[in-house]
Amino acid sequence: MFVxxxxxxxxxxxxxxxFYRGQDPELFLAGQQSLNNVYGVINTLLLLTSSxxxxxxxxxxxxxxxxxAANCLSLAMLCGVGFAVLKFxxxxxxxxxxxxxxxxxFYMFYYVLTGLHFxxxxxxxxxxxxxxxxxxxxxxxxxxxxxxxxxxxxxxxxDLLWIFLFPLVYLLK
Amino acid sequence: xxxxxxxxxSAWSGxxxxxxxxxxxxxxxxFLPPPSPLASAEDIARFYQADNSxxxxxxxxxxxxxxxxxxxxxxxxxxIKGIPNISPICTYTQFLSGISAMLALLLPFYFWTxxxxxVERSPELVLLLNDIAWxxxxxxxxxxxxxxxxxxxxxxxxxRQQPVFPRWIAYFNLWVAFLFLPAGLILFFKEGPFAxxxxxxxxxxxxxxxxxxxxxxxxxxxxxxxQRRAENSL
Numbered sequence: 001m002f003v004x005x006x007x008x009x010x011x012x013x014x015x016x017x018x019f020y021r022g023q024d025p026e027l028f029l030a031g032q033q034s035l036n037n038v039y040g041v042i043n044t045l046l047l048l049t050s051s052x053x054x055x056x057x058x059x060x061x062x063x064x065x066x067x068x069a070a071n072c073l074s075l076a077m078l079c080g081v082g083f084a085v086l087k088f089x090x091x092x093x094x095x096x097x098x099x100x101x102x103x104x105x106f107y108m109f110y111y112v113l114t115g116l117h118f119x120x121x122x123x124x125x126x127x128x129x130x131x132x133x134x135x136x137x138x139x140x141x142x143x144x145x146x147x148x149x150x151x152x153x154x155x156x157x158x159d160l161l162w163i164f165l166f167p168l169v170y171l172l173k
Numbered sequence: 174x175x176x177x178x179x180x181x182x183s184a185w186s187g188x189x190x191x192x193x194x195x196x197x198x199x200x201x202x203x204f205l206p207p208p209s210p211l212a213s214a215e216d217i218a219r220f221y222q223a224d225n226s227x228x229x230x231x232x233x234x235x236x237x238x239x240x241x242x243x244x245x246x247x248x249x250x251x252x253i254k255g256i257p258n259i260s261p262i263c264t265y266t267q268f269l270s271g272i273s274a275m276l277a278l279l280l281p282f283y284f285w286t287x288x289x290x291x292v293e294r295s296p297e298l299v300l301l302l303n304d305i306a307w308x309x310x311x312x313x314x315x316x317x318x319x320x321x322x323x324x325x326x327x328x329x330x331x332x333r334q335q336p337v338f339p340r341w342i343a344y345f346n347l348w349v350a351f352l353f354l355p356a357g358l359i360l361f362f363k364e365g366p367f368a369x370x371x372x373x374x375x376x377x378x379x380x381x382x383x384x385x386x387x388x389x390x391x392x393x394x395x396x397x398x399x400q401r402r403a404e405n406s407l
Contacts, residue, residue, distance in 0.1 A: 005348035
């Protein structure tokens, strides 16, 4: 329920973004040209790979292989950290070029959408870590698989949001 | 009066707060929709001059409404406290947040009142007072977010058969907390969806604030009735 609610917030901002873009297509196109699609593609691959690791980890946990599951989650987290580092680099480039939140409407949405997503990535890393520890400690407790699946779901949501965000902001002309 | 009677009244008190606040702030004082951050000093001064007595009346209603906010907050704290093995930190966090939230309602009230108190004041000064009031009112997401998260955590910690806060309200509180966050962007913008009159930074939090009251009232009312039945059967 929480995941759906969270996605609704993003959905709302996506819709508003699309509305604003309709009002000023040239501005948004120009802004889009300044974005680094290579970083975007690498980030997409990182998140997809990390989701794959999460799926593998959950599968291992269901087979009671806590150690293997924990390792999968560690790798997933590594991908997530990679995403974060690249995001920092991307932001630094933009900021060095003097492009900030208040530069114009396009950059407002760029920073708000990617920033909000980035915050979710950070939270997702914490959630994944919690899952990782759960696996490493032998999946104890009331319903460890269910808890682990909740962690996985959150991370998949983070991935899914990026899958929408990247084409919408970086690619769609 | 017995304990559950007081709790029942506190729950209703919350709804009274909501009604009086929105009537006073929104309808009587005419603060809904908010004035644009881009409005000129003259426009703002004129706003306070035009319907001055209604604005003052609406403001009085805002202050009256905050009286009813207090027992509502206390009720939530009491119910959190009643959760077996709950950390007092949860209770304190919610309680503290509730108090801070009230400040977020009272402080703007003071500045709106000063703005409306002397209509001959220089427009530049009225603009300043208006800015202060609206920025405090719309930007202050912190106590609300903290309160919602505290309630969610308390709900997750409730391992009873019939928890006072069921799972769905925990997730709902987290969702509400999230929806308040965009208000933080208000300080960057004077127009657009993230300004103090914007869709995402203002309207969404305001509407969700109202919905939160209804949802929490439903949950609290059920819990109080259950607790009263349990008391009576003893």
